[in-house]
Amino acid sequence: TQLLEQSPQFLSIQEGENLTVYCNSSSVFSSLQWYRQEPGEGPVLLVTVVTGGEVKKLKRLTFQFGDARKDSSLHITAAQPGDTGLYLCAGATRGYQKVTFGTGTKLQVIP
Amino acid sequence: DVKVTQSSRYLVKRTGEKVFLECVQDMDHENMFWYRQDPGLGLRLIYFSYDVKMKEKGDIPEGYSVSREKKERFSLILESASTNQTSMYLCASSTRTSGSLLRSSYEQYFGPGTRLTVT
Numbered sequence: 623t624q625l626l627e628q629s630p631q632f633l634s635i636q637e638g639e640n641l642t643v644y645c646n647s648s649s650v651f652s653s654l655q656w657y658r659q660e661p662g663e664g665p666v667l668l669v670t671v672v673t674g675g676e677v678k679k680l681k682r683l684t685f686q687f688g689d690a691r692k693d694s695s696l697h698i699t700a701a702q703p704g705d706t707g708l709y710l711c712a713g714a715t716r717g718y719q720k721v722t723f724g725t726g727t728k729l730q731v732i733p
Numbered sequence: 734d735v736k737v738t739q740s741s742r743y744l745v746k747r748t749g750e751k752v753f754l755e756c757v758q759d760m761d762h763e764n765m766f767w768y769r770q771d772p773g774l775g776l777r778l779i780y781f782s783y784d785v786k787m788k789e790k791g792d793i794p795e796g797y798s799v800s801r802e803k804k805e806r807f808s809l810i811l812e813s814a815s816t817n818q819t820s821m822y823l824c825a826s827s828t829r830t831s832g833s834l835l836r837s838s839y840e841q842y843f844g845p846g847t848r849l850t851v852t
Contacts, residue, residue, distance in 0.1 A: 653839055664737075664823050664843030665776075710776070714839035719764050719783050719829065720791070721839055723776040 625649075626713055626724035634730040635701055643696045643727045645711035652716040654694045656685055659708040701731045736760070737844040739824055745850045752811040754847050756824030763829035765807035766841065767791075767799060769820040776823070782807055783829060814851045822847045 626647045635641055645654070653672045657665035669678050671687035671694065678685045682705075684697040694711055711724040740755035758765065766781040768791075778791030780799040788799050796818060800808045807826075811818055825841040 655840055657843075662846070662848075664825075664846050665841075667840050667842065670840055712839075712841070719827070720766065720778060720781055721841065725775050 626711055626722050628709075628711060628724040628727045630727060631725070632728050632730075634732065637702060637731055637733050638700050641698050641701060641729070643698075643709055643729070645694045645696075645724050647692050647713060647722075649713070649715075649722075650691050651713035652691070653714045654687055654691075655712045655714070655721070656694070656696055657710040657712065659710060661707075665708075665710055698729075701729075703731045703733050705729060706731050737824060737826055737842050739822075739844040739847050741847050742845060743848050743850075745852065746811075746814050747852055748815060750811075750814050750851075752814050752849070752851075754809040754811075754822055754824075754849070756807045756809070756826075756844055757805055758807075758824075758826040758842070759805065760826065760828075760842065761804065762826035762842075763804070764827045765801065766825040766827075767797075767807065767809045768823045768825065769793070770823055770846075771820050779809065816851050818849065819851045820849060822849055 629644045655670045656668045659665040669685045674689045674691045676687045682699045686695050709727045712721040714721045737758045746752050764783050767779045768776045770776050777793050779797050782788045782801040785804050798810045823846045824844040827841045
């Protein structure tokens with residue numbers, strides 16, 4: 623069974639601070655997605671990374687896929703209250719239709 | 734825009750009732766999934782379907798069944814609801830992967846969820 627562990631589990635920070643969320647596994651993934659879920663809603667796709675070492679930016683969010691494609695990180699610069707939510711990573715293996723979801727990081731940004 | 738809709742946002746049922754949760758997607762996706770989400774346990778896959786009338790068990794299929802008679806619709810059935818099935822149920826869809834590394838492969842699009850309470 624493939625496992626994706628995220629850290630930290632919970633994070634409460636002040637508006638304007640920077641933060642990094644980690645997604646780690648002992649398995650190699652073909653691609654990795656990051657989702658954000660707001661309370662009472664379904665997860666929404668943020669980004670997909672495919673190549674080892676790949677870095678993608680989405681405004682103040684920077685996503686990196688590890689060189690060995692076993693881990694990923696999400697860095698948020700100058701966090702805002704609108705960034706509050708549950709962040710989920712999900713790893714995909716080539717040829718399989720389903721993905722493995724991480725344990726999630728709950729972020730609260732205090733104004 | 735991909736749209737995945739679920740029949741109810743909130744549902745309250747009694748123990749022993751048969752419960753139907755419906756999910757519809759409008760993107761012509763081959764794959765559809767049912768998850769449940771519980772605090773501390775994350776997203777757990779119940780069942781998924783990769784084609785009409787095809788289904789595969791996920792990690793926690795016990796107590797559930799599914800039906801996919803049309804490509805756009807995937808139903809989750811709780812044969813006899815129990816209190817431990819109180820949860821948030823999420824439906825998702827994705828395009829079928831073909832061993833390709835296209836970025837769009839594996840990306841899942843979720844519905845808004847159904848908060849089910851079994852009393």
